[in-house]
Amino acid sequence: MKKLFGVIGDPISHSMSPAMHNDLFQAYGIDAHYQPFHVKKENLGDAIRGFRAIGLSGFNVTVPHKEAIIPLLDELDPMANAIGAVNTVVNHNGRLKGFNTDGSGYVKGLLEEISTLKDKKVLIVGAGGAARAIYFTMAKEGPPVLDICNRTVSKADLIMKDCPYTVPTRAFDIQEAEGNIEAYDLIVQTTPIGMLPDIQKSPLSIHNLKSGTFVSDIIYNPLETQLLREARKKGAGTQNGLDMFVHQGALAFENWTGIAPDIKRMRDKVLKQLGGLLC
Structure with missing residues (x-):
């Protein structure tokens, strides 16, 4: 059964995470899909309950939810707990654990x-x-x-x-x-x-x-x-922010899959996606 991953934020249309992670899933032969979810502040609780209900395997968290999501999770990695912010969530058999790779x-x-x-x-x-x-x-x-x-x-x-x-x-x-x-x-x-x-x-x-x-x-x-x-x-x-984006994404991918991905491949994929947006 195909696994589902994603990213939540407001705004979210700018995110290159779907292109980067879906390319990695294909490269490593993983039957999974990564989907962006536009979630406003007032809908965060409903979104997390929905993710639990459908068994989302993991997701990234971007602005403005990195701190607000913490009470909605079951467990925190020690660094995420110290920082007080989460950017990566892993679903461990129904328990949502937050990490911070930023x-x-x-x-x-x-x-x-x-x-x-x-x-x-x-x-x-x-x-x-x-x-x-x-x-x-x-x-x-x-x-x-x-x-x-x-x-x-x-x-x-x-x-x-x-x-x-x-x-x-x-x-x-x-x-x-x-x-x-x-x-x-x-x-x-x-x-x-x-x-x-x-x-x-x-x-x-x-x-x-x-x-x-x-x-x-x-x-x-x-x-x-x-x-x-x-x-x-x-x-x-x-x-x-490309270097930060790629490296934090690689750490998130490793948390989800146990695979340390190819950083150069990730960087090249994002640059290709952003090629027409250089200002």
């Missing part, structure tokens, strides 16, 4: 570009589920500075308070971070601002960005956000 997937992709965090003063933009996962994972790597800026500073404070790893850190609002942007070697943008269809938006001004800074945006659709475009023009190194 942080580890992000850092794996980042270190392919910059090799180490030990000498980087880092600013994380945003304080949602993805930011929390990335902050915890990066804190474990021991950068000399790991600050957070967010419109609501209290949310950034909570991430710092809950992190199990000690690292020099401060929380700012967006305006204060903009005024001190030249102090950082690495800027990590974790909000959905700049994602299709609102590609002209940027989460913060980088007018004072120093040349040589590395700017990473976890958005992958479009492949170059307004923030990355501005950073590139200022002489910064840039990275979009």
Whole structure:
């Protein structure tokens, strides 16, 4: 019997997960299908009950459900529990277990570009589920500075308070971070601002960005956000969210199937799908 997997979010039409995972199922001879599900906040509980009823084998979770889904699950992986956000769910004989592969997937992709965090003063933009996962994972790597800026500073404070790893850190609002942007070697943008269809938006001004800074945006659709475009023009190194997307997807696929998939195949598939969307 064909197994069913999926991804839930709002919006969800931008997701490349179906193309990537369905290609992997075909490549590894797995009788399964991966389906996107557009689920609004007020319908999340109904959606999860429906998934249980039809025996969905597993699914990914994207904005805005990564934190809200936790009370609806039966069990959490220790890292997902510490982070307080879930992006992957596995159905173990009717019990739904939540995992978080965002942080580890992000850092794996980042270190392919910059090799180490030990000498980087880092600013994380945003304080949602993805930011929390990335902050915890990066804190474990021991950068000399790991600050957070967010419109609501209290949310950034909570991430710092809950992190199990000690690292020099401060929380700012967006305006204060903009005024001190030249102090950082690495800027990590974790909000959905700049994602299709609102590609002209940027989460913060980088007018004072120093040349040589590395700017990473976890958005992958479009492949170059307004923030990355501005950073590139200022002489910064840039990275979009494709590497994070592929690596976290590979970890999710392994949780579902026990197979560590071909990263290059995954990357090539997503790039092919996104080829006409590069801005």
